[in-house]
Amino acid sequence: MPQIVFLPHPEHCPEGAVIEAERGETICDAALRNGIDIEHACEKSCACTTCHVVVREGFNSMEPSDELEDDMLDKAWGLEPDSRLSCQAVVADSDLVVEIPKYTINQVSERH
Template sequence: MISLSVGRIVRTPVLATTFSWHKPVRDLQPVMINNSLKDRILLTSTRNHGDHSGDPGTIPVQFILKDNSVHDTLAREGEIALRLAQRHGIPMEGACEASLACTTCHCYVEDEKHWDMLPEATETEEDLLDQAPFLEMNSRLGCQIIITKELEGIRLRLPRATKNFYVDGHVPQPH
């Protein structure tokens, strides 16, 4: 924005106060590099990340809760584990709404077979996991686990507790 002040032009910074949303892209396919899951760059549609309507999913995923009860779910291809859990009422919090800024979606990948199939954690995820209570060797953040057909049958265990700097007990709703 440009404004005039005593006969001269002054540049005034403009703060964005609205968000611009893009139309969902529905037909993106995974891009394979060296034909392995670890080397995959997965492009997913926005529909998979927060949409509670539509297909229920076809990929079996188990969540093991704090009380050791097991919940069987069906994930959509490209859906993140956090959104899958929220869609099925599993208490995986996700206080930062999957923006990779907290540890409230911390979980454990139970089977080594599936652990080996996941891409390595990024440095940011590793740094956040260092702050998670009850950290284990098989710890990951649910917002960073992208469900694919190769991960069929993956078992994710929730930790005894998580640490939420927002408000204890607050569970953000996907939008």
């Protein structure tokens, strides 16, 4: 079972976290299942960028992003070459190291 290492984030996981992920689930679903309350204002429908993450290790193990995700990512704060929307990035067989950016463009936090 692959692991996802979340780097420390002052709000979502101040100490960082190492979680087990199931192959075929999204980074967002794995995070939420393990108590990391990553924002997902559009309910994981690829219609916003609040779940934007940067995959620091293991990026190439995942299926590439599609055109819709790429279009949404263009609007994300702090976009990097290894950025993904965590609601769309599906875990494969490799471990991942993920950073949650400091900011999102979300004006209001829904706190699911």
